[in-house]
Amino acid sequence: MSGGGGVLGAGSSYHRFVHSAMEQTRLRTALAPHPSQEKFKCIKANDDSTVFGALSFSAPKVRLLRSLTIEKENSVQVLDFAAFSEPEYDLPIFCANAFTSPVQSIVVLDLNPLYDITLYKDYKEKYFRNLMPLIQKYSELLPWGGKITSESLRFFSPVVIWSIFEPTEQNHHVLYSALMDYYKVWLELADQAIKENDASKIAHNREAQHRYLTWRAEKDPGYPLLKKLIGESHAKDLVTEFLFEGVNSLGSKSFLDYFPEYARDDGTVNKKRSMIGKSFETRPWDADGEFIGGDDAG
Template identity: 55%
Template sequence: MELGSSSIGPSFKAANPPVRISKNTNLTLRRGSQRFSFRVSAVSYKEFADSALEETRKRVVLEPSPLQERYSSMTGLDGKTQLQMLAFKSPKIRLLRSMAIENETMQCLYDLQVFDFAGFMEPEYDTPIFCANFFTSANTNIVVLDLNPLQQLTDQTDYQDKYYKNIMSIYHKYDEMFPWGGKLTAESIKFFSPLVMWTRFSSSQDKHNALFSAFLEYYQAWLEMTIQVKEEIEPSQVRANREAQHKYLTWRAQKDPGHGLLRKLFGEEKAKELLRDFLFNGVNELGTKTFIDYFPEYQTEDGTVSDKRSIIGKSFETRPWDSNGLFIG
């Protein structure tokens, strides 16, 4: 399957990001001899989702996913915390979904915000998975932003040339502001591309504005891919795409680092439901293989899945790709 004559690349200029200031920041302005002070609210990730959906609707006909009726909001164990969810689909996009934990109660009790936005294609297309996972607390921000590949990119492949070669400039635009965030396990790195932004930073207006711009540029590049990609008609390739996506979903549903937070907020039963049925929907629909089928090294003596994050024991403390996107380990 090829993408047609035009190359994939960032076809849009990111919109000018709105001004965002961290929570409880006092902003002072001077006009002549007068002094004006006012307090501004916390960073809002709702605008990230709204902007992505606005960009999508300009070029793609979206309709609500069947998941939207079942998952729109959820109340936490405290009776106050609200989880907000959105779910859409299109003829090519199997699921475009958003999850946000972002309200004054959460900020007051736990002092954090969570944003998880993802796009998954139908198996007839081998387009990467859009992945944006943002965690913001009082002291730090943890960000993963990537176009997760359906094929492992530790070796140079046609898939990498097809989807990433022409858009590496997006990563380099932000790499100084958002440096590598520390250790990633060898198991996890298989699901990332050389475009990945994995970073930690302290909150500031400039950083959040830059993150908003990066989010939109990555998303616009992914959206352009979904528009240009041609449907695969070879049954074996469709099956390969389906299994690759199912393997990814199976890994994320089992090993996603957000599981602990969801369990704390909503209980273990609801946390597992959210992971398997909403966040990584497709685990039960796209295939029948289990986590152990894909990752037998995680099987314990009693046949259950090990809780360890890594079995290999290797991690990458620095970025394992060079500036051209070549894996150097």
């Protein structure tokens, strides 16, 4: 992958994506400001060279649609964009995370399954059987980013894009196309989603989303950067009340309730990253979306 450009031009694709994604959403549904928008719309960094942009909305089927961008002049640019359905729907979670420095861009783009698709085959059939052309289109243009552990894979789908590449204009044009293609697919799934009326299934969906939020809030790889830019207290608020809003309201279980394997002897959470499971050098799903991890696992 090659081409001209650099970090400043590359980062502009993140703002372009946010703008286009919001336009696409408004064509399909009515957006209303989410309660978190007012609190976080004016985030101030500790330095004058960093600019935050935060947007959050809700819609008839969407509990939270939110976007965070960070620009640090001549340094880093960040995108964290996600969409969560109301618990009456079992939609996958749209997740786009991108970090660009002058030397590389690191990207995770996925429709995170609400349920483990190695166990819930019907869920995989419902949402992912017809999505494999997405990854077939982009797997060569945005190749697998190298070793990743099964810990990180636990919420990924077979169509996940995990890639590290040079931040050129050409490469970020490809990334923009991927971001828009994936988001349009999520919007189509939301359009087609049928409201669940079974209270037990709604509760199951709510707990599954809360489990995801609890994991992400605890394991957020961007937290150290946020803490550096806005301080620990503000960073914690941003993670729990904006990025993963719902972690304190959708359920009452703790991280260790969901993931007891991370408990230390004193009852605290083991903070070490990537401590559990095999690691995978290459994409651990085949062209049909079947998990084939094992051959090159270490």
